[in-house]
Amino acid sequence: MKNKSKISFKRSIIQIDICLIVVIAVFIGLYFMLSSNASKKYNNAIQLYSDISGFYDYIEKANFSFKSYLYTENVDDIEKYKQSIKRARNKLNIVKDGIDEEYQWRIDLLNNMVESYQNAATDTKNASPTDYQIKYNEFLKQYSLLEKTSITYYEYLTDDIKTQQEEIHDYEKKLFIMLAMIMILGIVWLILFSIITIKSFTKPLYQILNNIKLIKRGEYDLSDISNTSIEMENLCIALDDMAQHVQKNIENEKEKAALKHQLLEKENENLKKDELLALSELKMLQNQINPHFLFNTLNMIYKTAYRENATDTGAMVDKTAMLLRYALDKANKTSDLYSEIESVENYIYIQEKRFHQRINFVLNVEDNLPNIQVPGLLIQPLIENAVKHGLKMLLKMVKLLLIFKKLMKVL
Known part of the structure; x- marks a missing residue:
């Protein structure tokens, strides 16, 4: 076997793998850095939309409960009204905490309108029969004004969601480009891997297989194998050693077979003697006293x-x-x-x-x-x-x- 300084096949593959992993990690890190903020803004916009929708739902429930109270004077209805107003204000506070500071005045405006709506409801509840209709109309007016603001706020939040979606789409395009680049790198890596494998592994392996066929036919003078990796060199040396050991083992087995044949002949003789002895003992037992x-x-x-x-x-x-x-x-x-x-x-x-x-x-x-x-x-x-x-x-x-x-x- 030839003995030259070789490069480890394992080391070559590890180096290429590390380079590929580093490049992929850099691309993925850049993508997450760019897309994380946009994704966070988009999720926040969706949550704000859900919270503002919840606010208007609670205002609608409060209005329905208050009207029911006016018709039936049921104490449970006024309690439901108060609970709905409280939950609506909580929703507004959540929206205010999540919205940009430059738009928080809109939430303050809604809070003021809710305050006006509550005052109108209280005035209607406590109105005398002569002022009841005026107060009730004012109550309906405040609710109508509050309800109409939903269109403006929904449009604002919808536009914000669309803006965030567009940003996410931009990042998706960038991701697509990055994935394409990663695929190109992967293809290049596969090509390099194939070249290294063919050069360092496949060709020498076929030569080793031919040498194994020689061993099967009983020929132990193996041909030299040219290789470029430490692993293949060690494998070739091991195969050569194995061929020499096989030849020695065959000679030893022949000697052992001859000895075993002699031992078997002696064992057969001993078995025949044991059989005769057993027959003699049987006859002795049969001849014992009745x-x-x-x-x-x-x-x-x-x-x-x-x-x-x-x-x-x-x-x-x-x-x-x-x-x-x-x-x-x-x-x-x-x-x-x-x-x-x-x-x-x-x-x-x-x-x-x-x-x-x-x-x-x-x-x-x-x-x-x-x-x-x-x-x-x-x-x-x-x-x-x-x-x-x-x-x-x-x-x-x-x-x-x-x-x-x-x-x-x-x-």
Whole structure:
């Protein structure tokens, strides 16, 4: 492989990306600086329009409530009138806070007109029958004047909104131009990226793929690859090293395969020996003493002992025969509780004869225990373990208590 100082492909891409990001960020920053103020003014104009519209709505509701009061003299109507006037004034205050100072006199004018309207309403409410019509006409006049101002204010705010919209449209045009410039920059970046990729990555990659095909065919003498980036140079070196390692590994695998073949032959021989040994053990087990013969022999010893008046010996032989028969019948099988207890009694009898006075078994079985199904030879190993380890370190007599009873419906 050729070894020259190369430029990192990753570094080249990062440099181009940083330049592109900086240019885009500058364009976007300029746009937001230009459009933020216009957008804020436009939103403010929309909000002022909404607030002034709310003002006239509350004036209309106040006028309707006051007229209803004049006709019905319902106290609720006058209360609604006052609430509507209060909300209308609040709307005016909001508009005044949001409007330019040079136009705030218009809001003061509206406040004065609302004041005149309220005074006319109060005069109408308190008028005598002779002055009522005059005061009422004055009340209607004040409302009419107030209502007519809506056209002027709506036109003013509409013009302001249109002005802000035009500014926003101008900024949108500028944004379009900026986006077009960004797209051009993006296209230029893609062209540069494609050139760098083809020069530094694509062509050497195809040559590497050809070398991989050579490795597949078992040829490990790879051709040199011309490249212009550090990454591709490292990849070429790694591929060359891999080819050498593959060749070594193939030779090692051949040696291992030969050794494995020898080991398999030895294992087959050992398996054959193990099979013969297993068959021999099976035959030995098959040739072991027949249990039926064993029981007949024990029975004969039992009868001989009784004929010779050796009652203890006969009883021990009988218990041993019953214990052995139970063990052979119930090994790895299911038994019942009473059969298990009977087997335990036989085992206890034998152990008492064996240890004489060193151990005293006490078996306590509760009446009316259910004869449930239990695993065969479940209890005897527990007793045997207790005898084995309990008597091991003791010289005095030991008492072993066995209790079978039911607690909380559990045996």
